[in-house]
Amino acid sequence: DAGVIQSPRHEVTEMGQEVTLRCKPISGHNSLFWYRQTMMRGLELLIYFNNNVPIDDSGMPEDRFSAKMPNASFSTLKIQPSEPRDSAVYFCASSFSGSTETQYFGPGTRLLVL
Amino acid sequence: QKEVEQNSGPLSVPEGAIASLNCTYSDRGSQSFFWYRQYSGKSPELIMFIYSNGDKEDGRFTAQLNKASQYVSLLIRDSHPSDSATYLCAVLTGFQKLVFGTGTRLLVSP
Numbered sequence: 001d002a003g004v005i006q007s008p009r010h011e012v013t014e015m016g017q018e019v020t021l022r023c024k025p026i027s028g029h030n031s032l033f034w035y036r037q038t039m040m041r042g043l044e045l046l047i048y049f050n051n052n053v054p055i056d057d058s059g060m061p062e063d064r065f066s067a068k069m070p071n072a073s074f075s076t077l078k079i080q081p082s083e084p085r086d087s088a089v090y091f092c093a094s095s096f097s098g099s100t101e102t103q104y105f106g107p108g109t110r111l112l113v114l
Numbered sequence: 115q116k117e118v119e120q121n122s123g124p125l126s127v128p129e130g131a132i133a134s135l136n137c138t139y140s141d142r143g144s145q146s147f148f149w150y151r152q153y154s155g156k157s158p159e160l161i162m163f164i165y166s167n168g169d170k171e172d173g174r175f176t177a178q179l180n181k182a183s184q185y186v187s188l189l190i191r192d193s194h195p196s197d198s199a200t201y202l203c204a205v206l207t208g209f210q211k212l213v214f215g216t217g218t219r220l221l222v223s224p
Contacts, residue, residue, distance in 0.1 A: 042216035091157055105157040
């Protein structure tokens with residue numbers, strides 16, 4: 001079975017540009033999580049969807065970040081405009097049903113904002 | 115106080131020894147506890163989870179939970195160099211949010 005799929009795997013962009021990260025969860029999973037990982041702050045939850053509905057977006061750093069899940073098999077995380085401090089690895093994870101279940105992580109997107 | 119705290123390490127152990135990784139958490143309403151392993155440049159992968167006080171064993175891995183002390187640990191017996199990675203403790207808080215520690219880097223020397 002395919003795991004969580006993320007694209008792109010690497011992204012280098014210039015400050016001020018729009019960045020869109022994509023995620024396809026594991027088929028049959030109804031919960032999707034976006035995380036950001038940095039050396040300083042570790043792995044932080046940005047937003048969590050259940051049945052395509054955002055449940056907890058308290059981790060979204062500011063209005064420059066937005067996330068959507070138009071259907072059960074696709075989600076996007078958008079940063080507009082991007083800033084150098086957004087440089088991090090962004091992981092998408094999915095689970096069968098919410099935070100109480102095991103989360104399976106995608107390979108991540110390494111973002112560098114110059 | 116951080117919600118989930120881990121010593122960043124590195125924790126160095128010789129091959130064949132027992133590696134002991136520790137984690138403390140602040141939310142007494144926390145329900146479930148997870149250990150993830152993350153190799154450099156890779157994504158976290160689940161090793162074990164534990165819900166009840168006591169020990170839970172899975173192969174060379176043992177998770178220990180003490181809710182009264184708000185403490186969870188992971189023991190790795192017969193350590194291999196391939197166990198060298200960062201180990202992330204994750205806690206499902208009373209608000210149903212999975213919070214990760216910053217991880218402990220383990221180095222197993224041959």
